[in-house]
Amino acid sequence: MKLRTIVVGALCATSTAASATAGTITITTEVSVAVKDHALAVTLRITNSGNEAAQTIAPEVRLADRSVRASGAASLPPGPPFETTVDLPWDTTLAGQWPVVTAVDYADTNGYPFQAMQVALVALGTASPALVAVVDVTASSVTTAGTVTARLKSLSEIPRQATLHFFVPRGLEVTEPVRPLRLAPWSDAQVEARIVNRSAVAGSRIPLFVAVEYDDAGGHHASLAHDLLDVRTMESARGWYAFTAAAVMMAAWVVVLTLRRWRASAPATAPAAEPSTPPPPS
Known part of the structure; x- marks a missing residue:
């Protein structure tokens, strides 16, 4: 060879x-x-x-x-x-x-x-280079479980039958780590998978990889991307959710105050005049 x-x-x-x-x-x-x-x-x-x-x-x-x-x-x-x-x-x-x-x-x-x-x-x-690309990988933080989302794109006019792989180290587990993927010409795809934390320690930062592979007359082709996954404690996750909820409530209150001030500063509108009624004929 x-x-x-x-x-x-x-x-x-x-x-x-x-x-x-x-x-x-x-x-x-x-x-x-x-x-x-x-x-x-x-x-x-x-x-x-x-x-x-x-x-x-x-x-x-x-x-x-x-x-x-x-x-x-x-x-x-x-x-x-x-x-x-x-x-x-x-x-x-x-x-x-x-x-x-x-x-x-x-x-x-x-x-x-x-x-x-x-x-x-x-x-x-x-x-030749792969004509199916893993455009982006986004992994959520994980306490006991989380999600990973992969975005893919076909870069040719030919339909493709590909295989998608999720790679994580021992301690994490992806539901259905190997999946078939059919792509129409020039199409986009988004695939989401569930991640289960079996033994990863809180505070760790772990890379997660996604690869797509397919064969054609020119050979075997693959594309690859990754993201970093944060392993959190239940306490830190609750704190993050509380912070997010507080931020949403604060934003909503700011909108309410702004609307009230706008209404208070708006000029009063004079009532519309009643249409005059012509006198009856004598």
Whole structure:
């Protein structure tokens, strides 16, 4: 297999976990890929930019229906990156773009487990760019549950049958993470999914990725976007809702006061004159 390989969409989203020891662990993974005989050599540069060391680093790489564990480290303190390379079996000759998922399992000082996820698009060969775009991803904050909304657009005159993927790390769960998506020519689509918090710690900021994939005569195509999701406590969520309700009430009161002042300052209108009645004929 002689396909040129480059990383075309490495989204440098960071996953910040709020440790039980009041520190933070912020993991960023940079991905690069090279072609080998019937395999892809995937190199990971994993950096912790928080203020607490991550323990028991265990990376995993996933591509399509394949996954493999890379060598890890006993700990990763803030500062210099940890680099590891793993060979992923790959004998597909179809050119195109594929989402490569890296999941880094780790723990805080108390042994509480976390997972940092990174998704990047890898291009193999010389396929044309995807003509279905993930325009925008918006994730709500999460206490026990939340939502994510993805907006997509077809950029061609051809109808497409695509597949939509929602990627979240362990600790969060998306209802129906893989969905079929049919797009008419030049059409827009909006897809909403429910997010369930299984074990993510309040105070964490977690990237959520959405990818769309489809095949045509020119190869395999993919588009990718992401958003950051805030994990909140019930108390902070209630406070946010109370603040929003107070802001709405304040805005309504301002409108009422403005209307009253406008009415008070408006000039009085003279009553309309009664129409005169002609005298009866004599």
